[in-house]
Amino acid sequence: MGRLDRVQIDKVAKRYGTERALAGVSLELHGGTMCALLGHNGAGKTTLLGVVSTLVRPNSGTITYHSAGADLRDEAVRREIGLLAHASLCYAELTAIENLEFVAALYGVAADVTKVLDQVGLEPRARDRAARTYSRGMLQRLALARALLTRPSLLLLDEPFTGLDRGGALALGEHLGAIKTDGTIVVVVTHDLEAIAGRTDHVAILRRGKLVCEERSDSSYTYDQLKDLYHRNAS
Amino acid sequence: MLRHAFRIAWKDLRIEVRSKEIFMTMAFFGALLVVIYSFAFPNDQTAIRGSVPGMLWVSIAFTGTIALGRAFDRERENDTMRALLLAPVPRLSVFLGKAIAMAVLILGVAVVVVPLLALWLNAPLFAYPLELAVSVGLGALGMAVIGSVFAATLLKARSRDVLLPVVLYPILLPLFVAGTKCTAGLVAEHPNLEAAHYWISFLGIYDAAFLVLSLWVFESLVIE
Amino acid sequence: MNKLLVPVLCVVAAIGFLVSIYLVFYNAPLDYTIDPETQRLVGTSLFFNQKIYFFHVPNAIMLFVAVTVAGCASILYLWKRTPVWDDLAAATVDISVAFGAVVLATGSIWAKAAWDVWWQWEPRLTMSLLLWLILVGYVLVRKFAGPSADRVAAGMAIFGMVGVPFIYTMVGQDSHPAAGTKGVVATQGHAMLAAFWTSFATFLIWFIVLVITRVQSTRAERELRELRERALDLGVLE
Numbered sequence: 062m063g064r065l066d067r068v069q070i071d072k073v074a075k076r077y078g079t080e081r082a083l084a085g086v087s088l089e090l091h092g093g094t095m096c097a098l099l100g101h102n103g104a105g106k107t108t109l110l111g112v113v114s115t116l117v118r119p120n121s122g123t124i125t126y127h128s129a130g131a132d133l134r135d136e137a138v139r140r141e142i143g144l145l146a147h148a149s150l151c152y153a154e155l156t157a158i159e160n161l162e163f164v165a166a167l168y169g170v171a172a173d174v175t176k177v178l179d180q181v182g183l184e185p186r187a188r189d190r191a192a193r194t195y196s197r198g199m200l201q202r203l204a205l206a207r208a209l210l211t212r213p214s215l216l217l218l219d220e221p222f223t224g225l226d227r228g229g230a231l232a233l234g235e236h237l238g239a240i241k242t243d244g245t246i247v248v249v250v251t252h253d254l255e256a257i258a259g260r261t262d263h264v265a266i267l268r269r270g271k272l273v274c275e276e277r278s279d280s281s282y283t284y285d286q287l288k289d290l291y292h293r294n295a296s
Numbered sequence: 297m298l299r300h301a302f303r304i305a306w307k308d309l310r311i312e313v314r315s316k317e318i319f320m321t322m323a324f325f326g327a328l329l330v331v332i333y334s335f336a337f338p339n340d341q342t343a344i345r346g347s348v349p350g351m352l353w354v355s356i357a358f359t360g361t362i363a364l365g366r367a368f369d370r371e372r373e374n375d376t377m378r379a380l381l382l383a384p385v386p387r388l389s390v391f392l393g394k395a396i397a398m399a400v401l402i403l404g405v406a407v408v409v410v411p412l413l414a415l416w417l418n419a420p421l422f423a424y425p426l427e428l429a430v431s432v433g434l435g436a437l438g439m440a441v442i443g444s445v446f447a448a449t450l451l452k453a454r455s456r457d458v459l460l461p462v463v464l465y466p467i468l469l470p471l472f473v474a475g476t477k478c479t480a481g482l483v484a485e486h487p488n489l490e491a492a493h494y495w496i497s498f499l500g501i502y503d504a505a506f507l508v509l510s511l512w513v514f515e516s517l518v519i520e
Numbered sequence: 521m522n523k524l525l526v527p528v529l530c531v532v533a534a535i536g537f538l539v540s541i542y543l544v545f546y547n548a549p550l551d552y553t554i555d556p557e558t559q560r561l562v563g564t565s566l567f568f569n570q571k572i573y574f575f576h577v578p579n580a581i582m583l584f585v586a587v588t589v590a591g592c593a594s595i596l597y598l599w600k601r602t603p604v605w606d607d608l609a610a611a612t613v614d615i616s617v618a619f620g621a622v623v624l625a626t627g628s629i630w631a632k633a634a635w636d637v638w639w640q641w642e643p644r645l646t647m648s649l650l651l652w653l654i655l656v657g658y659v660l661v662r663k664f665a666g667p668s669a670d671r672v673a674a675g676m677a678i679f680g681m682v683g684v685p686f687i688y689t690m691v692g693q694d695s696h697p698a699a700g701t702k703g704v705v706a707t708q709g710h711a712m713l714a715a716f717w718t719s720f721a722t723f724l725i726w727f728i729v730l731v732i733t734r735v736q737s738t739r740a741e742r743e744l745r746e747l748r749e750r751a752l753d754l755g756v757l758e
Contacts, residue, residue, distance in 0.1 A: 077520075077667040079742075081749055116381055117520045120601060140384035148375035154311040163307055167300065167383040191314075207379075271753065442679065449675055454666035463661060463672065466654040467679045470686040502686055509682050516598040517675045520668065 063128035064214035065141045065246060066092040068113065073122030075108055082108040083119070084270040092214070094277075095237065095247040095260050097287070100267035100295050106250045107219060109267065113248065114142055114217055126215075140168065143213030147220045149204040153193040157183060157203050160192060161210055168211045181206045181236075198229050205236065215246045222253040230256040254291065258284035266294040297392075300385040304393025308367070309400060318366050319404055322359040326409035329355045330416055341418070342485075348419040349479035353435070353472045355409050360402045360439045361461050367398060368447040377451055381518065391444060391514045399440035406432050424482045427492050431478040434499040438471045438506060439464075445510045449517045474498045526736075529729045536722030543715035581720070582727055583623060583651040584684065586616035590658070591681025594674035603742060604735070606670050609677055611734035613658045615727060620652035643691040650687050654680035 068090040075083040083105045090096055090113075098106045111117030112124065115138060126133045126141070133141065144150065151160040158174050165172035178188060181202040187195065192203060201221075208216060218237070222230045230253060238260045241247050249257055262281050266274040274294040282290075312318055333351045337343060371377040380390045410432065414421040421428060446463050450456040478495035481488040590609045597605035627645045628638050639645070654676070662673045751757040 078670060079745060080667070084749075084753070111520070114382060116378060118601070136384040136386070139382055142382060144379070144382055146375060146378070148373075150375055150379040152307070152311060152370075152376060153374065154314050155307075159310075163303070164379075164383075166303055167385055169384070269752075445679075446672070446675060449668070449672050450665070453668045453672060455664045459661055459665055459672070462657050463676050466650065466657045467676070467683050469650060469653075470683060470690050473690050498686070498689070505682060505686075506679070509679065513595075513598060513675065513678060517671050520671070 063131065063133065063137075063141075064092075064244070065126055065128050065133065065138075066214075066244070067127040068215060068246060069125045069127065070109075070113065071123045071125070073109070073112055073119040073124065075105075075112065075117060075119050081270050083112070085122070086267070086270075086272045087122075088265055088272060088275065090215075090246050090248060091263075092244045092246050093241060094263050095241050095249060095257065095281075096263040096265060097254075097257050097261040097282075098248060098250045098265050098267065099252075099254075099287075099291050103269075104267040104295070105270040106267055108270075110217055110219055110248065110250055113215075114144060115139060128214075140211075141214045143208040143211055143216045145204055145208045145216070145218045145221045147223050149192065149200045150207060151192050151200070151203055154191055156191055157188045157195075157206070160203065161206060164207055164210055170211050173210070177206045177210050180209065182232075197224050198226070201225060201229065201233070205233065209236075209240075213245065216240060216248070218247070218249045218251070220251055221249070222251055222256045234260060254287040255284055258282065258287055261287065264290055266290065268295060297386045297389050300389035301392035301396065304380065304385075304390060305396035305400075308394065308397035311370070312367075312397070312401060318363050318401060321366075322363050322405045323408040325362070326355050326359050326405055327412055329358065330409065330412045333413075334416055339417075344417050344419050345483050345485060346480075348413060348417060348421065348483055349476045351417075352410065352413055352421070352432075352479055353475045355413075356402070356406055356432070356435060356439070356475070357465070357468070357472055359405045359409070360436070360443065361464060363401055363405065364398060364439075364443040364447045364464075365457055365460050367401065368394075368444075368451060372451055377448070387515045387518065388511055391448070391510065391518075394448065395440045395444040395510075398444055399437050402436040402440055403433065406436060420483050421479075423487060424489070424492070427482055427489070427496065428479065431475055431492070431496055431499060434496065434503055435471055435475045438499065438503045439468060441503065441507050441510050442467060445514055445517065448514075451518075452520075471499065471502055474502065526729060526732055529725055529732075533722055533726040533729055536718065536725060540715065540719040540722050543718055582723060583616055583620050583648055583655070586612050586619075587651050587654060587677070587680050587684055590616075590655075590677040594677040594681075597670070598674050598678075604739070606674070607735045607738045608731070609674065610662060611731045611738065613655050613662075613677070615730045615734060617652070617655050617659055619727065620648065620655060623648050624652060646691045647687060650691075651680075651684070654683070 070086060070088040070090075072085045072087050073083055074081075074085055086105070086109060088096075088109075098109060100106050108117060112119050115135075126138045128141075151157075152163075155163070157178060161174045161177070162172050165174070178185075183199060183202045183206065187199060192200065195203065201224075216237075221233060225233065234256045237247055237249070237257075241260065249261070251257060259281050262278050264274070264276045264282060264287065265272060274290060276290065330351070333347070337347045337351075368377075371380070381387060383390075410421060410428070413419055443460075443464055447460060450459055450463070453459065474495045478492045478499070481490075481492035481495070590612045593605045593609035593612065597609060624645075627648065631642075631645070632638050658673050658676050658680070661676055662669050665672050748757065
């Protein structure tokens with residue numbers, strides 16, 4: 062059971078029927094970095110994220126998941142992946158605790174449910190109520206708890222800031238910054254440049270399925286730098 | 297793999313037990329169908345013996361398809377299907393888990409509809425309860441297995457509510473026909489147990505063949 | 521694909537049709553029985569209407585072949601994920617739906633002539649109908665399912681193919697045994713056999729021609745699209 066330290070995406074292409082979603086995209090992701098995947102709607106960001114998360118099978122190209130010298134595949138890879146999306150990925154009829162216990166059982170990890178719920182700040186009274194009754198902010202906290210519970214080494218975020226207020230978005234951004242320092246590979250697909258500013262050190266911009274810009278920095282990108290990169294390359 | 301499958305099935309059943317949404321609506325729908333049948337078809341014993349097998353299996357077909365659609369819709373609501381496929385469990389466990397849960401659900405609805413048919417139409421459905429139970433059980437199982445494959449594949453498709461029956465019914469036809477003929481053998485004036493047993497073995501082989509096929513192609517169909 | 525293949529096959533099919541028509545109408549004996557006592561035509565004689573059999577049965581077999589080909593092509597598509605298999609499956613099904621409509625229509629005509637009803641749930645007709653329904657379902661799914669249409673349709677073709685033996689057994693259990701093709705054919709005279717197999721071979725060739733053409737057309741469309749994308753990428757097109 063190894064943690065991922067590098068993910069190599071090599072000339073990955075994907076078509077959906079007549080649409081070309083990705084065309085020969087090559088990218089390398091390193092541990093301890095946050096990669097911002099930017100681009101207009103339909104540029105292929107979600108598809109690329111799908112490919113990286115093993116949920117989308119590319120028509121051509123390969124992905125290699127490196128871990129301390131050996132390459133991981135199939136279930137071993139999925140064990141290391143965490144996902145935080147716009148949807149909560151949790152069952153509305155179950156309580157927070159039940160949802161997390163289910164996830165822990167599937168992933169074969171200890172169900173430190175209380176600890177992780179404390180970490181994300183979900184109030185104790187709500188934990189025994191069905192997720193159906195939660196507010197948007199609470200749902201997002203539950204979703205984050207779900208992602209953190211399995212201690213992933215590759216955390217994928219698909220528009221996680223949508224629907225959050227300023228405070229919520231900044232809090233989430235802080236969590237991500239903390240996770241990054243653990244050596245986790247973090248990949249964020251988002252339009253909210255402000256929330257990831259100051260923490261992103263790897264930027265990849267897609268346009269019509271092609272990778273048109275890729276940059277790394279030793280320090281993180283500021284908001285203005287991100288905005289500038291985006292406007293110059295995304296359209 | 298089976299352990300994870302049962303875990304997933306248990307999760308589904310727990311949700312259903314809590315909300316009872318699918319069970320109650322489908323049981324009610326089934327009851328309404330029986331009422332419609334009683335008006336739509338003549339009420340003498342011969343006619344009843346002739347039409348009750350069809351009524352039973354048509355009810356199972358309709359309620360089962362709607363239940364399948366609704367149950368998988370739940371996995372769409374919060375994108376939980378994506379979460380299940382992402383989990384480090386064999387994807388076949390996801391399939392088996394859903395199929396088991398659906399089989400239980402469809403069987404549960406059948407358990408309501410069959411007595412209603414027997415009661416309101418005075419149909420001699422319980423003449424051979426063992427054979428009836430086995431045939432309905434096998435039918436529910438087949439429907440759950442094949443239905444789960446296609447409901448999962450159609451999860452992200454357009455027009456999925458309409459397309460699920462379009463896809464399922466041609467493929468499930470042999471199952472429904474076998475079930476109908478089996479039940480016909482059981483309720484006839486002169487019960488034909490030999491025919492009923494033949495159709496039960498038909499159902500058994502059908503279920504086995506499609507279970508193997510489903511296990512083989514599920515992952516290919518569901519992963520984009 | 522060899523450029524000559526399609527035109528050659530077309531010519532062969534055309535000749536085949538002419539030959540078939542000749543054989544069917546001029547060569548094959550009329551199917552009737554004379555009642556020895558009254559010296560008149562027995563009521564169940566099909567007489568001239570039996571000629572439809574030469575066009576109808578090949579079509580029915582074609583439906584069976586179509587579902588099998590589509591099923592196998594779909595399996596290959598899901599395995600290799602190269603578009604050509606998907607094209608083959610889709611083309612086969614599209615053409616077969618048209619052929620199938622012909623089968624059912626001619627079947628109706630025959631049934632009216634033979635038994636004075638427009639439809640009957642006899643094994644051959646029922647089997648044709650059920651196979652045709654699977655194919656129609658495939659077409660509907662392809663048309664309406666959106667981006668994941670290729671996968672759902674492939675699934676339907678494969679499951680349909682596996683279901684065929686069950687459908688066959690199921691209809692075989694039913695009603696009056698209209699003897700299987702082989703049986704009926706075997707009892708006919710030499711001339712009937714010649715007409716039958718010529719007709720069958722012609723239809724098969726014609727079917728293959730249509731499928732190949734269809735696949736080529738789909739592939740051409742795809743290549744055009746890909747060229748256009750490349751041009752857009754390079755900035756040659758706007």
